Amino acid sequence: MTTWQWQTWQGKPYLTCSLLDPFSHGFFTRQFRPDTPRELVRVLDAEATAYRTQQVHGRAIARTCHLEPLASETVANLQPADGILTHPDGNTKESVWVCSADCTPVLIADVRRGCVSAIHAGWRGTAAKIVPEAIAAFREGGSLHEDLRVALGPAISGDLYQVSSDVAVRVGRSIVAVRDDTSDDEILQQVSTLPDSPVLPDSEPGKVRLDVRQAIRLQLERLNISPEQIAVSSDCTYQQSDRFFSYRRTGEKKVQWSGIVSQGS
Template identity: 60%
Template sequence: MDAWQWQTWQGKSYLTCRLLDPFPHGFFTREFRPDSPLTLAQGLKADAVVYRTHQVHGNAIADTRSLTPIVEPSAKETLPQADGLLSDRSNESVWVCTADCTPVLIADRAQGRVAAIHSGWRGTAAKIVPEAIAQFWNRGSHSADLRVALGPAISGDVYQVSLDVAAQVGATLLPGNPNQEAEAMIAALSEFDDTPVLPDTEAGKVRLDVRRAILHQLYRLGLAPEQIAIAPHCTYQDTERFFSYRRTQKKYVQWSGIVT
C-alpha cells in the first residue's frame, strides 16, 4: 500500500501520509498560495487552534504551551524564532513553511503528541529532528509509537552543495572525530546503504540528499524503517506543484501542518 496519497480541498491538491493517520495533516502545494495556516487549518480541522513561528534555520523547537495562538496573518517579526513546534494538547495545529528544505511531521500515535519541523541542511546539521525526538522522549513518548513523515523537498539528484556543507551534515552520522577532513567524511558517507551523498561533476561539490540524512539520523536513534516515510516528490523538479528557492530564487513557500 502506498504511504502517500493526494487529497483535494477547495479544488486544490495536498499530500498526506498514511503513517500519520488518524491525525489530520497535510503537505500543501503551491496551489494554495497565498493562503496562511489560518486558512489551511480549515481544511484539516475547522476549529483547530493555529501555531507557527519565524523560521531561522536553527534547531530550536517551541512548545505551544509557551506560545500565543495565531488569530490573524502575522508579520514574522512578531513571531517566536524557532524551526519546530511541538504540541500535546488537543485541537492544536502546528505549521512550518518550506521551499526546498524538508518539512517533517511527527506523531506519537499512543499519546497524541505531534510536531512540525523545518529542516534544511543547516537544521539537519544542527540535528533539529533528533532534538524533536528527544523532546518527545522527555514528555513520555516511546520510540515504537512514533511515526515520521518527511515531505516534499529538493532531492539529492539535483541538490549540489560544497564539500563543507555535506561534511557538516555528515558529521551528525559518523562516529569518531567530527573534525576529520571533508573528503574523508564524504567517502565514509558514500559507503552507507541508501547514502545521503552522490558524486557531482564539479570539483569541490557533491549532491546532498537532506531527507536521506534525516533518515539516517532517525535510524541512529533507534527508529525502524517502517516508522518513517519519505515523500516521492522533489520541489526543484516538480514545477507544477511546488515552489523551489533553488530553482527560482524567489521566496515563495508551501505550508505543512498537523493537528493533535
Template identity: 55%
Template sequence: MANWHWQTRQGQDLLTCDLLQDWYHGFFTRQFWPQTPETLTAALDATAAVQRVKQVHGNQVLAPADLPVPDSAEMAEADGLVSDRPGQALWVCSADCSPVLIGDRATGQVAAIHAGWRGTAQVIVPVAVSKLQAQGSRLEDLVVAIGPAIAGEVYQVSVDVAAAVGRTIIPQSLGSPDNDEAVLADLQQRENSPVLGDDAPGKVRLDVRLANRWQLEQLGLRPEQVAIAPHCTFQEGDRFFSYRRTGEKQVQWSGIVSQGAATH
C-alpha cells in the same frame, strides 16, 4: 512501505501519508499560495488552534506554551513545534527544505519541523523527538513523514555543507574525521548514502531527506516508522515552489493537528 495519497481540499491537491492517517495532516502544494495557516487550517480541522513560528534555519523546537500570546505582533523564532495538548494545528513552510511531520500513536501528540541542511546539521529532528520523549513519548510509538523537498540527485552543495550534515550520521564509535573529504568518502561507501558524487570540483550532491532518515534510525526508529515523499520540489515545478529553481521566496505549507491519547 508507506503509501502517499493526493487529497482534494479547497479545490486543490494536498499530499497525505498513511503513517499519519490517525491525524488531520497535509503537505500543501503551491496552488494554495498565498494562503497562510490561518486559513489553511480549515482544510484540516476548522476547530484547531493555529500554531506557527518565524523560521530561521536553526534547531530551536518550541511548544505552543512557549509562544507569544495569540494576536501578538511578535512571532517566536524557531524551526520546529511540538504539541502540548490536543487540537493544535502545527505548521511549517518550505520551498526545498524538508518538512517533517511526526505523530505519536499512543499519546496523539505531534511535531512539525522545518529541516533544511542547516537545521539537519544541527539535528533539529532528533531535538524534536527528544522533546516529545520529555512529554512521555516512546520511540516505538512515533511515525514520521518527510514531505516533498529537493531530491539529492539535483541538490548540488559545497563539500563543507555536506560534511556538516554528514558528521551527524557517522557512528560516534568511528569519531568524526576533521577532514571534510574523509567524512564524505566514509558516507559514500555506505548503502543508501545521503551523499552523491558531482563532477564539479569541491561539490557533491546532498539528500537532506535521507540524512534525516539516518538520524532517526540511529535514534532507534525502525525503517517502517519513517516515510519519505516521492516528490521533488525542484523537479515538479507545476506542484511546488523551489527556491533553488527560481530564487523566489515563495513557500508551501505543511501542517498536522494533535489528537488526544489513542484509544485503539
C-alpha cells in the same frame, strides 16, 4: 504498506501520508498560496488552534504551551524556532505549521499520546540535528520511540541538490561517528560508502549532491526509529513546478505550508 496520497480541497491538491493516519495533516502545494496557517487549518480541522514560528534554519523546538495562538502573520511577533511540538495534556486540538520551498517539512505524531510536531529541516537544521532534537523533546514528554511516526514531505531531490563539499561534511558529522581530528575527506568517504548514502558525486570540483531527506532518515535510524516508522516522499519541489515552489529553481521566496493536528483530549 505506507502510501502517499493526493487529496483535493476546493479543487486544490495537497499530499497526505497513511503512516500519519488518523492524524489530520497535509503537505500543501503552491495552489494554496497565499493562504496562511490561520486559513489553511480549516482544511484539516476547523476547530484546531494554529501555531507557527519564525523559521531561522536552527535546531530550536518550540512548545505550543509557550506560544500564543496565531492572531496575525506578522513575523516580528513570532518566536524564532524551526520546530513546534504540541502540548500533550491540552484539552483542545492544536495544529502546528512549517513552511518550505526546497527544505524538508517533517511531520511527527505520537500514536499513543496524541501529540504532534512540525519541523522545517534544511541542510543547516539537519546538520544541527533538529529532527533528533524533536525526538528528544517527545521523549522528555513521555513518548516512546516505538509510538512515533515520522513523515518527510516534498523537498528538492538529492540528485539535483548541488552543495559545496563543506556543507556535505557538516551534514555528514551528524550521521557518522567522527573524532575531532577526523579530516573532511575522511568524513566524506565514510558518508559516501554508507548504504543509500545521502552524498552523491558531482562533476564540479569541490561540489557534491546532497539528499537531505536521506540524511534525516539515517539520523532517525541511528536513534532506533525503525524503517517502518518512517515515510519519505518521492516528490521533488525542484522538478514538479506545477505543484511546488522551489527557491533553487526560481530564486523566489515563495513557500508552501505543511501542518498536522494533535488529537487533543
